[in-house]
Amino acid sequence: MTRKSTYQPPVAGVGDTGVVEAPRFSCALGGAYASALATYGTVPILHSGSGCGMANAHGLTFAAGLNTGGAHGTTSTPCSSLVEEHVIFGGEKKLRALLDSTLSLMKGELFAVISGCVPSLIGDDVEAVVKEFKDRAPIIHVRSAGFAGSSYNGYELYLDAVIDQLLAPRPKNPRQVNILGIVPNQDVFWKGNLQVLEALLGSVGLEVNTIFTDFDGLGALRRIPSAALNLVFSPWVGTATARKLEERFGTPFRVVDSVPIGPKQSAQLLGLVADLLPVDRERLTRVITEEERRAYRYAEYFAEAFVVSLPHAYFAVVADSATALGLLRYGTNELGWNPELVVVTDNPPASVRGEIAAKLAEGLTSVVKPRVVFEIDSHRIRQELRTVKVQLVLASSLEKHIAPEELDAIHLSVAYPIFDRVVLERSYAGFRGGLAFFEDLTATYAGPL
Amino acid sequence: MPIDLKAQTCPTREQRANGINAYYGKASELVRDARAGCLQHKERSFQQNAGCLLNFYLTVRVATIRDAVMIVHAPVGCSAPALLYREVYRRLPPKLGRPEQFDLHWLTTNLSEKDVVFGGVEKLRSAIREATDRYHPRAIFVLASCTSGIIGDDIEGVIVEEQAHTEATIVPIHCEGIRSRIVQTGYDAFWHGVLKYLVKKPRRKQPDLVNVASMLSYTWQDRLEITRLLDRLGLRVNFVPEFATVEQFETLSEAALTAPLCPTYTDYLSRGLEQEYGVPYFLYPSPVGIANTDEWLRTVARYTGKEHLVEALIAEEHETAVPRMDALREAFAKLKPDGEPFTVLGSLGQGRLLTQTPFFKELGIATPVTICQDFDNLILDEMDTMVKQTGDFDIMVNTFQAAEVAHTARKYDPDMVLSCPFMGSAYKREKGQTRIHALRGDGREWSTQAGYRGAVACGNFLLQSTKNRAFQQTMLKKTPEPYHDWWFQQPNPHHFFKDDGVAK
Numbered sequence: 001m002t003r004k005s006t007y008q009p010p011v012a013g014v015g016d017t018g019v020v021e022a023p024r025f026s027c028a029l030g031g032a033y034a035s036a037l038a039t040y041g042t043v044p045i046l047h048s049g050s051g052c053g054m055a056n057a058h059g060l061t062f063a064a065g066l067n068t069g070g071a072h073g074t075t076s077t078p079c080s081s082l083v084e085e086h087v088i089f090g091g092e093k094k095l096r097a098l099l100d101s102t103l104s105l106m107k108g109e110l111f112a113v114i115s116g117c118v119p120s121l122i123g124d125d126v127e128a129v130v131k132e133f134k135d136r137a138p139i140i141h142v143r144s145a146g147f148a149g150s151s152y153n154g155y156e157l158y159l160d161a162v163i164d165q166l167l168a169p170r171p172k173n174p175r176q177v178n179i180l181g182i183v184p185n186q187d188v189f190w191k192g193n194l195q196v197l198e199a200l201l202g203s204v205g206l207e208v209n210t211i212f213t214d215f216d217g218l219g220a221l222r223r224i225p226s227a228a229l230n231l232v233f234s235p236w237v238g239t240a241t242a243r244k245l246e247e248r249f250g251t252p253f254r255v256v257d258s259v260p261i262g263p264k265q266s267a268q269l270l271g272l273v274a275d276l277l278p279v280d281r282e283r284l285t286r287v288i289t290e291e292e293r294r295a296y297r298y299a300e301y302f303a304e305a306f307v308v309s310l311p312h313a314y315f316a317v318v319a320d321s322a323t324a325l326g327l328l329r330y331g332t333n334e335l336g337w338n339p340e341l342v343v344v345t346d347n348p349p350a351s352v353r354g355e356i357a358a359k360l361a362e363g364l365t366s367v368v369k370p371r372v373v374f375e376i377d378s379h380r381i382r383q384e385l386r387t388v389k390v391q392l393v394l395a396s397s398l399e400k401h402i403a404p405e406e407l408d409a410i411h412l413s414v415a416y417p418i419f420d421r422v423v424l425e426r427s428y429a430g431f432r433g434g435l436a437f438f439e440d441l442t443a444t445y446a447g448p449l
Numbered sequence: 450m451p452i453d454l455k456a457q458t459c460p461t462r463e464q465r466a467n468g469i470n471a472y473y474g475k476a477s478e479l480v481r482d483a484r485a486g487c488l489q490h491k492e493r494s495f496q497q498n499a500g501c502l503l504n505f506y507l508t509v510r511v512a513t514i515r516d517a518v519m520i521v522h523a524p525v526g527c528s529a530p531a532l533l534y535r536e537v538y539r540r541l542p543p544k545l546g547r548p549e550q551f552d553l554h555w556l557t558t559n560l561s562e563k564d565v566v567f568g569g570v571e572k573l574r575s576a577i578r579e580a581t582d583r584y585h586p587r588a589i590f591v592l593a594s595c596t597s598g599i600i601g602d603d604i605e606g607v608i609v610e611e612q613a614h615t616e617a618t619i620v621p622i623h624c625e626g627i628r629s630r631i632v633q634t635g636y637d638a639f640w641h642g643v644l645k646y647l648v649k650k651p652r653r654k655q656p657d658l659v660n661v662a663s664m665l666s667y668t669w670q671d672r673l674e675i676t677r678l679l680d681r682l683g684l685r686v687n688f689v690p691e692f693a694t695v696e697q698f699e700t701l702s703e704a705a706l707t708a709p710l711c712p713t714y715t716d717y718l719s720r721g722l723e724q725e726y727g728v729p730y731f732l733y734p735s736p737v738g739i740a741n742t743d744e745w746l747r748t749v750a751r752y753t754g755k756e757h758l759v760e761a762l763i764a765e766e767h768e769t770a771v772p773r774m775d776a777l778r779e780a781f782a783k784l785k786p787d788g789e790p791f792t793v794l795g796s797l798g799q800g801r802l803l804t805q806t807p808f809f810k811e812l813g814i815a816t817p818v819t820i821c822q823d824f825d826n827l828i829l830d831e832m833d834t835m836v837k838q839t840g841d842f843d844i845m846v847n848t849f850q851a852a853e854v855a856h857t858a859r860k861y862d863p864d865m866v867l868s869c870p871f872m873g874s875a876y877k878r879e880k881g882q883t884r885i886h887a888l889r890g891d892g893r894e895w896s897t898q899a900g901y902r903g904a905v906a907c908g909n910f911l912l913q914s915t916k917n918r919a920f921q922q923t924m925l926k927k928t929p930e931p932y933h934d935w936w937f938q939q940p941n942p943h944h945f946f947k948d949d950g951v952a953k
Contacts, residue, residue, distance in 0.1 A: 019579050020556065020557060021583075049626035050499045050626065050630075051502070054499065055501075055504040056529065057498065057871060058506070071873075071930075073873070075498050075851040083626075083628070086627075087599055100494070105932055106931055106932060145524075147561055147596060148562060151526070400535070402535070419533050
């Protein structure tokens, strides 16, 4: 085990975050694996040690609302299971045999070879091996050594591979919008969020390519170049992908920064796309009016209990930047809570932190403006929480016991990792999402007076 | 082969006991071939996710040691399974014996591209210091990874330097995933670190203390049942590793005996404690099923001078448990016509292979075939004994190979398939299916498997699963199979073994 590394970093500048307790993301391989599993009909093939898939089955998909990966997840995922002799002699032969057998055994529309730390360190020429199988099936290679970055980076590496190895220019569809920036499992509510966005944008006549919730996963990937617009639902994740798509296929993009929660944010999103794409204004107005009317009608059903139980609550949000932005705005601007603290946990690059902090402070109806902290270390996050007096903590399930025991606060799991409830199609997105959020929140403390 | 605690780590299971994880044939042939020394490792041309030394599941186990800190010296994904650390065990009500307040801790060195090029030892050093500053633990476990191994980080070197001014005992664990094909090497690597660094010379012998190294796959209720039974003999149990304190590891040397729950899991620790501190051990049987619980208790009593108490205890327990087992056996007998036995396919570890197979026989359930995660010489005698007791059966040795599991289930078509947790589509069946076991955090009596109460509870659990198959059948019908039809049409579950059949 003393063979000298032949590893050369492919890109410079992926942040080194140092030693950290329980950071809220997995590795680049994890992000690529989760993205491949989310693309329906795709068979991920891990070229890695035999524990990488299991680590991410338990640490990424299961941590995302107790999900397993579906038909090609957990122990169903093919893996080259590299050991010491491959470190010495190379893993290419093993991979070649695995690709040959996988293509004959497993049903799939697309095969995604995802290579991890070991082949990167030993210098396997994975590209060359994958190339041998190009004529047998659609197959791509994602070079995603675990040490190359986080699962957020892994999502981008997966889409990079798709763009470089699978996509070709197509005629533009003026109504098509692609959704970027929602990382399967890192956004625990990814399935529901994508479906709601599809319906929301569809309600004004747009054709939405969610990529991951489409039953024709390969078709959805291939349709990416025909979009008229790429919408990025994160202040930073997927922006590099969107830029690449702009360069490659001339598709403009807009960073929306978060999945809209509740009527105000949803109406704002529809207004934004109406400025960019051909949307019938009358239809837009009708949709907004009807949806608002309905959402606030049902808000009346909880309002009277709400102003008794949780009025003007001081609250803290501990989440990835996109989730934090959406919930901060909904809680503050619709429910009338007071934001004390936002801890951003997805480790955005230094270059966008100022912008994210500004977004977290702007357009809030409250007198109180939140203190914004970028922190990935769960111990330091706990210390941050101890500095505030809040009634409500919207966070991951890591805070489930800390909130009531140390802060006397109510807690709801809204961000990865979520080990305390199953999340399937649940979503807080859209006009009605705020109501769903409120239902989940009150389930944690409501009862007879 | 004696345990060499001067060495940095244990030998692999391949080196120590000719461990393999690919075999298909008769159980008796497996024993014969192993005895003759002609079992050979076989490569597969098709392989699936199966866990590694680090993530089967040292990250989850070690993170639960209460006054310690786990440092995973690895890229960030390797420790992701431990993200459950602040919630694990919290569902257990304190009235079942878990402390109301406890805090678990872990860090990752989060190895990056830069570290891969320039080395990660300074990060490990800062992690050890950070762990000390934050928590003042009694022990710091340093878990190695594929990456730390390949880049050649001198973990021992840093630890020696840091230990000089660190209060906590620093325990390196060489669980690099690439070290071994046999995930159980990870267990041995952990126990090697525990024996080498953590276990102290006995200050005094505690003649009423029995060590039990219990697997994650035995539940909290199993602990309670074992505690209850040994308490009747005037004995106390030292359960390690999960949820133990560091002191419990330090005093392993003071116990009167190390008794098995899972023999293959406990093996390295048991041998090490006897070799270094004269703590006797036995590895067979485990307290699963009535007869084996009887025998387990008798063996414990023999080593601890409690023989005068044990027969009365057994007799008393039989009064309640045996009629219930009889009723269960009758119920299983009625499930099939004309005295045909109810058949089961269990996906088992080596340990459960030895414990569950006789238990099934007690229930009148036949095991025409079984799947075992891996196999090594450590359990040869026990396996031999067991096969003679229960009769021969087919065995497929594989570590979580889902396609082979699916094929075996289809080919033998047993009345019931018992699957490990998270085994892909194995639950989708026309005939019966349920889980082989629950996990440590499950505090329900329903999930008990050990001792007398466990035998009855587990029998009832299995019987219950025969009464409605709607979920498994519906999912089979309504969701697609990931494998092409040819896989099931050809007869060999070991189709992808590179060398067919048994090695000569």
